[in-house]
Amino acid sequence: MATDLFTVSRLTPAGRGAVACLAVEGPGAAAAVAEEVRLARGRADAMPLDRPALGRFGPHGEEVIVVRRRDEQFEIHCHGGPAPIEYCIDRLAARGGRPIPWEQWAAGRATTPVQAAAFAALSRARTERCAAILLDQYSGAFDRAVERIEQLIDEAPAEALRLCDEIGSRSNLGRRLTQPWRVALVGRPNVGKSSLLNALAGFSRAIVHAAPGTTRDLVALETSLDGWPIELCDTAGLRDAEDAVEQAGVALAEGAAAKADVVVLVLDGTRPAAFVEEQLLHRRPDALCAINKCDLPPAEQPPWTAEAKPISVSARLSIGLDRLTAAIVQRFGPFPRPGAAVPFSEACFEILDRLRLRTIRAAKARGIHIDCFDQRSGPP
Ligand SMILES: Nc1nc2c(ncn2[C@@H]2O[C@H](COP(=O)(O)OP(=O)(O)OP(=O)(O)O)[C@@H](O)[C@H]2O)c(=O)[nH]1
Ligand SMILES: [Mg+2]
Structure with missing residues (x-):
């Protein structure tokens, strides 16, 4: 039985797109691609990096373009209809490849969970304005704000709480970046x-x-x-x-x-x-x-x-x-300035809630009176 060696992920939407892009990555990827793809010249496991090459995939000879990104990292561009995509994925899976959703592929490359979520959300952004805000979160706006709040929790809890509230006030707007x-x-x-x-x-x-x-x-x-x-x-x-x-x-x-x-x-x-x-x-x-x-x-x-x-x-x-x-x-509230932290997913809302609770507890432990709490966090 084939073992789980590498992953195969379809990076482009399903449907009758002209070309579909599959990411084939992990130990054994080069050997599997070399077995499946006949290149016009040479073998896939000896390809130079970043040089696209034409080839034929599997016994049916599906026409593909192969790009080797790293030693065990390939892109296979095949026809975009569901049948060729399924054909390529199934054959790679039979050689030990594990099909994974593109969101999981993206999460593997992100440096934080919020960045991974922002990347996935970007694909669902309805307008340019929404995409710009999500791109800020992808570039670290929310993560940086969380870091700042964490620094402030012990030394300046009132300021930490103010920041939590300021960011939390954009929650509804954050939800509307991917839903109208x-x-x-x-x-x-x-x-x-x-x-x-x-x-x-x-x-x-x-x-x-x-x-x-x-x-x-x-x-x-x-x-x-x-x-x-x-x-x-x-x-x-x-x-x-x-x-x-x-x-x-x-x-x-x-x-x-x-x-x-x-x-x-x-x-x-x-x-x-x-x-x-x-x-x-x-x-x-x-x-x-x-x-x-x-x-x-x-x-x-x-x-x-x-x-x-x-x-x-x-x-x-x-x-x-x-x-x-x-x-x-x-009525949608003030438009956040460029680079502002905007919570956009349940994970972000939970992070904010936890920070709020920690701040309130820290203030209480140090005998600092903070007179505000909201319903999400509950009373101190
Ligand atoms: N003069 C004028 N007539 C309008 C205007 N807006 C709508 N009408 C007319 O008002 C009538 C009703 O328009 P609708 O848009 O169907 O009204 P509605 O509120 O959707 O009506 P219901 O579906 O029955 O609830 C139509 O004859 C329209 O042409 C306007 O700004 N000026
Ligand atoms: Mg009407």
Whole structure:
């Protein structure tokens, strides 16, 4: 039986990519590659480093490019479809290679677990802005901050705790580097929620119609606003519906509003405020209010109360969308300065929690009073 000598990892996504890259590394890699690949000239276990060579893999003669990176470290570039990839991996596995996921391959090269996690997260970054923040963490921003806090725990626990809190305040933002922020558009029927979704997205995704009650289901799309990944969700108009399907739609709308990071209550500027809108604001006092149809003459009593600072928009004419976008993005919190530590994974959150707890204990042991603790860490 073949023994576990080296690892084989597919570094490129599955699917019909033009070329797939396999990393073959560890004791026995050179011998296995030499057995499987016939090069145009010479043998793979005698190849010079970093010189790509054309070859044929296995009895089927899959056309490959082989690069030797170190003595026992190879890259094999084969066709990107699932069949050639599986063929190459299976044959190397039969020679003792252990297939591992690319995340594990990456973790083996990282200097810290946070760096490995940042590398994996980078592949799931939704926008350039998210990737830049994750790249900072990959380059050590979070690890350096942890080191600094550890230095401060005994000599300056209050400062250590302040740093924990400062970094912890970016946790939600950190979670959204690989998952979009959820923004829900809610409001009465016919106020223009679907029109606003389409206007913000820049294309027609949801049906718009003059008849109230047009949208019944949730209509979600992924987009980016000001460089942040957003899941924008259009919902059924809130009203006491008689029809069962519409009632189900209203229940879904309420669920979407409850789960959203930002709720945009869309109002119709040509009609006075309604009870259902006040109710929603009561439940989500943090909702942003967008008064739509500002291209039409306003109602005598605009649907508004002064405290909520409504934003006038026209979905039809794309007026006020920049202001609305800015207000939505502002709800995500301050953008971290370049190089700032941002916790982005459960492991980061746990590290922060542990540091916090250690700081509080250290302060207590030295009789230093620190008067703050949060729910994650619990009381000292
Ligand atoms: N003048 C004007 N009309 C608008 C504007 N936005 C939407 N409308 C019109 O308002 C009507 C309803 O628009 P929708 O976007 O379907 O409204 P909705 O809130 O999604 O409605 P429901 O799905 O029924 O809840 C349509 O006739 C739109 O053309 C706007 O900014 N200005
Ligand atoms: Mg609609």
